Amino acid sequence: MGRHALVVGGTRGIGAAVSRALAASGRDLVVTFASDEESATRIGEDIRRSSGRTVHTLRADVADLASVGLIEEFLAKDDISLDAVVIVAGVTSRQAFGSIQTDDWNAVLTANVTFPVMLLQAIADRIQAGGAVVLTGSSMGIHPHSVSLAYGVTKAAVHALAGNLVKVFAPRGIRVNAIAPGFVETDWHATKTEEHRRSIEGKIALGRFADPDEIAAAYLMAVDNPYLNGAVIPIDGGYSYR
Numbered sequence: 222m223g224r225h226a227l228v229v230g231g232t233r234g235i236g237a238a239v240s241r242a243l244a245a246s247g248r249d250l251v252v253t254f255a256s257d258e259e260s261a262t263r264i265g266e267d268i269r270r271s272s273g274r275t276v277h278t279l280r281a282d283v284a285d286l287a288s289v290g291l292i293e294e295f296l297a298k299d300d301i302s303l304d305a306v307v308i309v310a311g312v313t314s315r316q317a318f319g320s321i322q323t324d325d326w327n328a329v330l331t332a333n334v335t336f337p338v339m340l341l342q343a344i345a346d347r348i349q350a351g352g353a354v355v356l357t358g359s360s361m362g363i364h365p366h367s368v369s370l371a372y373g374v375t376k377a378a379v380h381a382l383a384g385n386l387v388k389v390f391a392p393r394g395i396r397v398n399a400i401a402p403g404f405v406e407t408d409w410h411a412t413k414t415e416e417h418r419r420s421i422e423g424k425i426a427l428g429r430f431a432d433p434d435e436i437a438a439a440y441l442m443a444v445d446n447p448y449l450n451g452a453v454i455p456i457d458g459g460y461s462y463r
């Protein structure tokens with residue numbers, strides 16, 4: 222049976238690095254994105270060229286639960302069976318506690334927590350025994366954050382989800398883990414001022430943001446290590462140790 226990975230949100234940032242690492246490990250890919258078709262096409266071509274693997278790209282916004290059906294149909298069309306499902310995409314809301322509205326709160330909850338649950342429910346029968354699911358948490362789900370309440374709370378829920386899903390997937394021989402990245406050099410931080418970046422770097426023992434490839438190595442380990450199950454792996458350069 223060929224090895225095939227689904228990477229949800231795999232065309233930029235951390236997800237693109239994960240897609241590259243999974244293809245380099247000998248897997249064909251189905252990679253989803255939200256809206257940036259140009260980046261998706263470019264990364265798909267790059268990976269095909271460098272790894273020789275098959276790469277399908279699919280638009281599927283995790284903010285919209287209808288995307289679950291799109292991914293399910295895409296996999297069914299080619300009867301794809303997966304040995305790895307990696308959910309990287311996530312969203313935030315910068316609304317503070319005093320101003321957040323129900324719609325903002327629900328949008329973050331839907332994308333970060335409800336979508337992974339509904340997607341995994343829909344495609345569970347396509348994940349091979351011996352396969353792995355990797356979710357994306359955050360160090361903000363471990364260390365309380367002053368700005369993005371919905372983000373921190375939903376990422377903590379993702380960490381809890383990894384453990385709870387072990388109970389669901391263990392009988393199928395499928396492992397579930399979560400990666401909790403610290404601050405990673407991606408477009409996510411494009412609007413931060415230099416001063417803000419320095420202040421964050423001051424809290425990281427290694428004194429710098431991570432390269433996405435450093436984070437992707439942890440995802441690959443979570444996919445491939447046959448004894449890792451129910452873990453939340455912080456990879457944050459020693460955030461808050463300073």
Ligand SMILES: NC(=O)c1ccc[n+]([C@@H]2O[C@H](COP(=O)([O-])OP(=O)(O)OC[C@H]3O[C@@H](n4cnc5c(N)ncnc54)[C@H](OP(=O)(O)O)[C@@H]3O)[C@@H](O)[C@H]2O)c1
Pocket residue numbers: 229230231232233234235236237253254255256257258260281282283284309310311312332357358359360401402403404405406407408409410
């Ligand atoms: N960057 C960090 O410092 C950091 C730290 C801790 C945790 N994280 C988590 O890591 C994940 C990825 O972060 P990143 O910085 O690499 O993100 P990113 O640059 O925003 O996006 C990476 C990928 O996710 C896709 N994506 C974004 N929003 C989506 C949506 N609503 N539906 C479907 N796909 C979507 C993007 O597609 P498009 O190109 O079409 O937008 C792209 O393929 C998120 O869950 C984030 O919470 C990031």
